[in-house]
Amino acid sequence: xxxxxxxxxxxxxxxxxxxxxxxxxxxxxxxxxxxxxxxxxxxxxxxxxxxxxxxxxxxxxxxxxxxxxxxxxxxxxxxxxxxxxxxxxxxxxxxxxxxxxxxxxxxxxxxxxxxxxxxxxxxxxxxxxxxxxxxxxxxxxxxxxxxxxxxxxxxxxxxxxxxxxxxxxxxxxxxxxxxxxxxxxxxxxxxxxxxxxxxxxxxxxxxxxxxxxxxxxxxxxxxxxxxxxxxxxxxxxxxxxxxxxxxxxxxxxxxxxxxxxxxxxxxxxxxxxxxxxxxxxxxxxxxxxxxxxxxxxxxxxxxxxxxxxxxxxxxxxxxxxxxxxxxxxxxxxxxxxxxxxxxxxxxxxxxxxxxxxxxxxxxxxxxxxxxxxxxxxxxxxxxxxxxxxxxxxxxxxxxxxxxxxxxxxxxxxxxxxxxxxxxxxxxxxxxxxxxx
Amino acid sequence: xxxxxxxxxxxxxxxxxxxxxxxxxxxxxxxxxxxxxxxxxxxxxxxxxxxxxxxxxxxxxxxxxxxxxxxxxxxxxxxxxxxxxxxxxxxxxxxxxxxxxxxxxxxxxxxxxxxxxxxxxxxxxxxxxxxxxxxxxxxxxxxxxxxxxxxxxxxxxxxxxxxxxxxxxxxxxxxxxxxxxxxxxxxxxxxxxxxxxxxxxxxxxxxxxxxxxxxxxxxxxxxxxxxxxxxxxxxxxxxxxxxxxxxxxxxxxxxxxxxxxxxxxxxxxxxxxxxxxxxxxxxxxxxxxxxxxxxxxxxxxxxxxxxxxxxxxxxxxxxxxxxxxxxxxxxxxxxxxxxxxxxxxxxxxxxxxxxxxxxxxxxxxxxxxxxxxxxxxxxxxxxxxxxxxxxxxxxxxxxxxxxxxxxxxxxxxxxxxxxxxxxxxxxxxxxxxxxx
Numbered sequence: 001x002x003x004x005x006x007x008x009x010x011x012x013x014x015x016x017x018x019x020x021x022x023x024x025x026x027x028x029x030x031x032x033x034x035x036x037x038x039x040x041x042x043x044x045x046x047x048x049x050x051x052x053x054x055x056x057x058x059x060x061x062x063x064x065x066x067x068x069x070x071x072x073x074x075x076x077x078x079x080x081x082x083x084x085x086x087x088x089x090x091x092x093x094x095x096x097x098x099x100x101x102x103x104x105x106x107x108x109x110x111x112x113x114x115x116x117x118x119x120x121x122x123x124x125x126x127x128x129x130x131x132x133x134x135x136x137x138x139x140x141x142x143x144x145x146x147x148x149x150x151x152x153x154x155x156x157x158x159x160x161x162x163x164x165x166x167x168x169x170x171x172x173x174x175x176x177x178x179x180x181x182x183x184x185x186x187x188x189x190x191x192x193x194x195x196x197x198x199x200x201x202x203x204x205x206x207x208x209x210x211x212x213x214x215x216x217x218x219x220x221x222x223x224x225x226x227x228x229x230x231x232x233x234x235x236x237x238x239x240x241x242x243x244x245x246x247x248x249x250x251x252x253x254x255x256x257x258x259x260x261x262x263x264x265x266x267x268x269x270x271x272x273x274x275x276x277x278x279x280x281x282x283x284x285x286x287x288x289x290x291x292x293x294x295x296x297x298x299x300x301x302x303x304x305x306x307x308x309x310x311x312x313x314x315x316x317x318x319x320x321x322x323x324x325x326x327x328x329x330x331x332x333x334x335x336x337x338x339x340x341x342x343x344x345x346x347x348x349x350x351x352x353x354x355x356x357x358x359x360x361x362x363x364x365x366x367x368x369x370x371x372x373x374x375x376x377x378x379x380x381x382x383x384x385x386x387x388x389x390x391x392x393x394x395x396x397x398x399x400x401x402x403x404x405x406x407x408x409x410x411x412x413x414x415x416x417x418x419x420x421x422x423x424x425x426x427x428x429x430x431x432x433x434x435x436x
Numbered sequence: 437x438x439x440x441x442x443x444x445x446x447x448x449x450x451x452x453x454x455x456x457x458x459x460x461x462x463x464x465x466x467x468x469x470x471x472x473x474x475x476x477x478x479x480x481x482x483x484x485x486x487x488x489x490x491x492x493x494x495x496x497x498x499x500x501x502x503x504x505x506x507x508x509x510x511x512x513x514x515x516x517x518x519x520x521x522x523x524x525x526x527x528x529x530x531x532x533x534x535x536x537x538x539x540x541x542x543x544x545x546x547x548x549x550x551x552x553x554x555x556x557x558x559x560x561x562x563x564x565x566x567x568x569x570x571x572x573x574x575x576x577x578x579x580x581x582x583x584x585x586x587x588x589x590x591x592x593x594x595x596x597x598x599x600x601x602x603x604x605x606x607x608x609x610x611x612x613x614x615x616x617x618x619x620x621x622x623x624x625x626x627x628x629x630x631x632x633x634x635x636x637x638x639x640x641x642x643x644x645x646x647x648x649x650x651x652x653x654x655x656x657x658x659x660x661x662x663x664x665x666x667x668x669x670x671x672x673x674x675x676x677x678x679x680x681x682x683x684x685x686x687x688x689x690x691x692x693x694x695x696x697x698x699x700x701x702x703x704x705x706x707x708x709x710x711x712x713x714x715x716x717x718x719x720x721x722x723x724x725x726x727x728x729x730x731x732x733x734x735x736x737x738x739x740x741x742x743x744x745x746x747x748x749x750x751x752x753x754x755x756x757x758x759x760x761x762x763x764x765x766x767x768x769x770x771x772x773x774x775x776x777x778x779x780x781x782x783x784x785x786x787x788x789x790x791x792x793x794x795x796x797x798x799x800x801x802x803x804x805x806x807x808x809x810x811x812x813x814x815x816x817x818x819x820x821x822x823x824x825x826x827x828x829x830x831x832x833x834x835x836x837x838x839x840x841x842x843x844x845x846x847x848x849x850x851x852x853x854x855x856x857x858x859x860x861x862x863x864x865x866x867x868x869x870x871x872x
Contacts, residue, residue: 059521079797080521080544085495088514091604108516108544110797112835147871166797168527172871175852185842186834188850191794193871199857207855207862214863215872358627361515361546361602398622399548399835406621414624416611419643421635426643427650435583435608435629436651 004044005069008035008226011328012305019069023129024224031209032305034328035226036266037069041273050245050276053237059083061117061234067270069230074127075143079110079166081120082234086242086391089360092372093390096379100389102248103362104239107397111155111162113318113365114235114260114395119159119220121231122148123167126218143169150220151201151208153179154318155396160220161190172217174208176201222259223325229263236267239391240277247277250339250384253393254370255285255294256319258330260395265333281391283339284383285330286374288314288346293324294331295341304331315346315404318367318396340383344373352376353398353408363398363405371395440480441505444471444662447764448741455505459565460660467645468741470764471662472702473505477709486681486712489673495519497553497670503706505666510563511579515546515602517556518670522678522827525796528808529826532815536825538684539798540675543833547598549591549754549801550671550696550831555599555656557667558584562605562654579605586656587637587644589615590754591832596656597626608653610644612637658695659761665699672703675827676713683713686775686820689829690806691721691730692755694766696831701769717827719775720819721766722810724750724782729760730767731777740767751782751840754803754832776819780809788812789834789844799834799841807831 007016010026010033017026017035026033048056048066056063061082065072086102093101109116126146150160151174164171171192175184176199187194197204205221212219222228240247247268255261261283268280287295291312297304309323324330334341352369356362364372371392378384398405409415419429430436443452446462446469453462453471462469484492484502492499497518501508522538529537545552562582586596587610600607607628611620612635623630633640641657648655658664676683683704691697697719704716723731727748733740745759760766770777780788788805792798800808807828814820834841845851855865866872 077797078524080523085516087516087602105546108546110541110544111799112548112833162793162797162799165794166523170871172866177854182838182842184852185845186799186838188845188852189790189793189799189834189841190797191790191850193869194852195862195865196852196854197857198855203857207857207859210859211862211866214859215866354625354627357598357625358601361513361598361626363547363598363622363625397548397835398625399833402618402622405625406618409621409624414627416620416624416630416632418613418632419634421633421639421643423643423646423650426631426647429631430608430647430651433629435606 004039004066005037006040007038009038010035024219024226031224034223034326037226037230039067039270045274053241061120061231064234064237067237069227070124071128074124075167077120077123077163077166079163081110081116082238084108084238086239087360087362092359095359096375097386098379098384098388098390099386101392103356103360103392103394104235105362106235106393106395107362107364107368111158112397112400113155113159114232114393115155115159116163117234118228118231118259119156119163121227122160122218122220122225123163123169125227126169129218143167147172147215147217148220149173149208149212149217151175151205153183155400156222158186161187161192164192165190174204176204222257228259229266229329232260232263233267233270235393236264237271240268240271245277247279248281248391249388250282250284251391251393252284252286252371252375252378254316254319254367254374254395255287255330256291256321256324256367258294258324258326260393261285261333262326262329265329265337280337283333283337284374284378285334285339285341286370287341287343288316288319288349288370289343290314290346291320292343293321294327295343297331298334298341304328316349316366316370318365319370340378342374342377342381344370344377347411348373350404350408351411353405354412354414356394357398362394364394365396365398365400366404368394368396440475440502441473442476443474445474446471460655460662467660470659470762473662473666475503475706481710489677497556497667500670500673503673505663506560507564510560511603513556513559513599513602515599517546517552518674520544520674522675523796523798528795531795532811533822534815534820534824534826535822537828539792539796539828539830540671541798542671542829542831543798543800543804547594548833548836549595550668551591551595552599553670554664554667554695555592555595557663558596558654558656558661559599559603559605561663565654579603583608583651583653584656585609585644585648585653587611587641589619591836592658594622597623597628600628601626610640612640658693664695665702665765668696668699669703669706671829672700673707676704676707681713683715684717684827685824686718686720687827687829688720688722688807688811688814690752690755690803690810690831691723691766692727692757692760692803694730694760694762696829697721697769698762698765701765701773716773719769719773720810720814721770721775721777722806723777723779724752724755724785724806725779726750726782727756728779729757730763731779733767734770734777740764752785752802752806754801755806776814778810778813778817780806780813783847784809786840786844787847789841790848790850792830793834798830800830801832801834801836802840804830804832
């Protein structure tokens with residue numbers, strides 16, 4: 001079980017634990033004590049070669065099982081998680097002024113965001129947990145006897161609800177009373193129990209954490225559960241594999257809690273340790289101006305553990321975070337790779353939705369189009385240049401927030417051409433708009 | 437060029453044409469004269485074996501190029517079209533009372549519906565067309581000198597806009613003034629020219645057809661362009677291949693214009709002609725009660741060419757069709773495979789959204805959940821039974837119509853559990869709802 005995992009190491013005190021010793025955080029540091037999963041890379045290298053990954057039993061992210069902290073006996077979700085396309089976007093590259101651009105379209109995950117990778121990992125880890133009722137086999141392989149919980153109103157909640165539905169695992173999701181009805185409806189459609197808390201998001205999180213501890217539920221909360229990083233890292237594997245192990249020069253990704261950028265960093269670190277790539281891309285973290293906690297910390301060099309929360313406000317709800325929960329990993333991803341943090345305005349994020357769509361064919365939610373806005377900013381600031389091969393992480397589908405697309409189209413002046421119902425009116429309108 | 441295509445045959449007069457002789461319909465029958473693309477199956481069988489398809493250069497639907505009416509020199513869209521998952525749904529099978537159920541999740545196409553297969557085909561065919569400016573190479577391989585047009589407000593329009601954006605092909609889309617702003621915004625985001633016609637849908641279609649003819653634009657309209665069937669048929673190939681060429685007993689799919697069910701039929705006919713499967717599944721066409729043109733024709737045995745249009749009304753907008761444009765192929769798909777047509781109510785369609793989601797993990801739009809409602813109806817009527825292996829076509833993502841999911845969740849009584857912000861209130865609520 002978990003053969004390749006050597007230890008779980010606290011990112012604050014660097015103390016190591018065995019993987020069966022703790023489930024989530026460093027006991028010395030409580031909820032702040034997020035740990036990193038460490039591997040025996042020699043052992044992994046002896047198990048699998050990068051050339052063989054394409055034919056490993058999958059599908060999707062499970063092709064990389066030798067590099068994942070999972071028990072091979074535990075069932076995987078029947079939904080295809082991972083294997084998302086890396087879309088070449090030469091017109092985008094030309095517009096920005098870099099050598100190559102590819103868009104990693106995570107909007108094509110089962111519930112249309114990158115978070116499916118983490119929730120799929122959560123489901124597998126949950127089934128590995130010793131059963132609360134004292135199952136002598138040591139794991140609760142009966143899905144219905146397992147419960148997974150999280151607090152979220154966004155992509156993580158949808159991902160958990162969808163993955164759990166596919167495996168008949170009960171999901172309990174805590175959301176603030178302010179959660180949009182449409183987002184709650186999707187969770188309900190997947191059969192999740194939705195606890196609508198009469199309070200703000202932080203209260204919902206606190207109640208979720210407490211209930212998980214009381215009931216022995218599996219806790220999927222980001223920045224607490226160390227395995228979410230390990231699910232998300234598979235996106236980095238896919239990028240490197242699709243580029244035939246010639247790692248890009250930079251990967252641009254929006255940052256909220258910091259878990260996705262931390263996961264990408266982990267994935268590339270794994271590949272470098274295995275000798276499968278020869279360098280780690282610079283990671284460029286993009287935050288909204290109104291939710292720029294990590295940009296501030298990075299710019300000022302202040303301590304990410306003591307810097308107080310901000311009040312976040314941005315149109316890109318998926319990256320709105322006053323105190324990024326995975327800020328230690330998120331900050332390290334940029335500093336250790338000699339990357340940069342950039343901030344972009346809501347207007348830039350909205351305008352990037354139609355720009356990304358028309359130049360690549362990928363329709364993205366604001367938190368995903370923010371990566372394009374960030375690439376432009378990084379280019380303007382000289383952080384990427386004409387020689388660079390760049391991957392943009394499109395972390396969620398534009399269908400998640402069609403209202404933002406409407407605002408984005410308006411922002412770039414795209415509007416329908418109104419015509420009277422006759423051929424001559426059509427011809428006049430076409431001529432006027434130079435459509436031949 | 438188009439080596440495997442022997443002819444285009446009019447479905448009314450059965451006259452054959454060479455593929456370079458006509459672009460769309462039988463000249464004798466005008467817009468009604470839809471043609472079927474016929475192939476030299478011996479030639480195809482000599483070119484490719486079913487065992488080799490998995491390793492054919494792709495990705496996605498282009499793995500089947502030997503069975504498609506396309507010129508191998510023409511570029512393909514850079515987006516991954518096809519290769520959608522076939523999700524096993526044993527709990528759904530148990531609930532309905534059939535042996536096996538798989539859900540073909542077409543919501544994971546680039547623009548989240550099966551229509552991407554047809555629009556991708558349209559893009560490739562458009563680039564094959566002789567250039568209007570007399571390009572001596574015979575094809576207009578410069579995408580920007582090609583224009584593709586369609587009339588649609590729904591999935592076909594989004595698919596055309598997205599595929600065209602990925603290839604820098606200008607798209608002109610005619611929509612009625614009543615089109616929802618959010619749907620228009622998505623088309624605009626992809627950079628399409630949207631002609632907002634002050635009139636109903638039929639007028640938009642007429643203006644589109646006339647403009648296409650005047651300008652020499654490539655015409656993607658369903659039931660007019662014979663190649664849309666040929667794009668959609670690849671879904672049948674994927675189903676058969678995923679089941680190791682052991683064709684299912686029945687395939688259940690919702691029916692609007694009839695093009696998707698006609699495409700599935702064509703795909704299975706191809707495979708039978710090649711000897712790659714040994715029988716064609718029964719095709720079960722599902723229509724909404726308020727848009728049941730083909731059910732009526734099928735029940736009454738009346739002539740599909742002379743039966744007048746109805747006024748359609750259904751919550752499942754993607755299958756709302758008063759006079760199904762591809763009704764000849766749509767009807768034949770059911771009759772020739774000894775299938776059935778069933779009608780389902782809007783309430784049944786809405787309730788099927790959460791049922792499909794919680795029992796399979798696939799979140800579907802109403803036109804897609806209608807397939808589950810139809811399977812239940814077919815089971816009740818004895819058209820499928822405990823021995824049957826069944827494929828449900830989930831033709832579009834639930835994110836296309838989140839409002840319907842909200843109505844669906846309410847229809848099955850799923851609602852959030854309201855709790856006060858304290859641990860005791862949470863415990864009381866959990867106990868009350870038997871969540872442990």
